[in-house]
Amino acid sequence: METAASEALVNHGLAPHPSHDEGGKSAVLRPERNSIVPPYWQRHERTGSNLSFNNASTDNVSRHQPILLEDHTDEGSEQCKALWAKHVTVDDYVIVSGTAPGLGAYVVWNCTVETLDGGPMKIMKRYSEFDGLRQKLVKTFPHAEGAMPPLPPKSVISRFRPRFLERRRTGLSYFLNCIMLNPEFAGSPVLKEFLFS
Incomplete structure (x- = not known):
């Protein structure tokens, strides 16, 4: 046996x-x-x-219920109405210098949101704003925290190095796509505040 x-x-x-x-x-x-x-x-x-x-x-052996697949691409679907973006990219970054050399410098990320109905929308955000968005989404949608990927890690030592910034750019792009292409988050006031503030 x-x-x-x-x-x-x-x-x-x-x-x-x-x-x-x-x-x-x-x-x-x-x-x-x-x-x-x-x-x-x-x-x-x-x-x-x-x-x-x-x-x-x-x-x-216990019988599990099958997973139901739903098509949300139909024009009449409520989830389809909630989606308004089709793709998000984090294009590049700009290092903004502080008042004194090495002090107060930070990175601004240039993002492009391709919308379904209109042209591209350009936004500029700092990492702290991405972090604030994720924290607010977790508070607003505690049941859906598993659908939100973690943000790329922070680093005090490598924060301005090109390799680190490229990995962070890729991670932020993935995070934004997962949030904006999810019908549950797409219509959220939290996301709209992030994009339009």
Whole structure:
């Protein structure tokens, strides 16, 4: 029975494939990093006929409700009405010098929002404003915090270095796209305040 269970795990890609070394003994090959299945997928089976991983009978396997997919691209859809942007990019940045050399300097990010109905909209924001937007969205939509990606990290030492700023630009662009292309956040007064203030 244990052999059948091991074979089923291998066939479903959930366990490493066994192989035989030159001595005829069974050795285990590790799967490639990109073929590793997250552990929470292992328990979600499509049918009750598949082998259970906790050796319980298939009669006791609880049936999960299917995930429903909805099309929100129809003109009449409420979610489609909430969306007004189709793409957001963080194009570049400007380092603004402070009053004294090395003191008070900061970075301003130049962003372009491509709208569905009109032309592009240009905005300029500091990192602290992105951080404020995320904090306000978490307070307004606490149930949807998982849909908000984290902001790129801060760094006191590298904050003006080109490599660090390029990684931050990419992270901010991803964050803005996830927020503005989500119908739940797109019509939010919090987002509109961020964009138009």
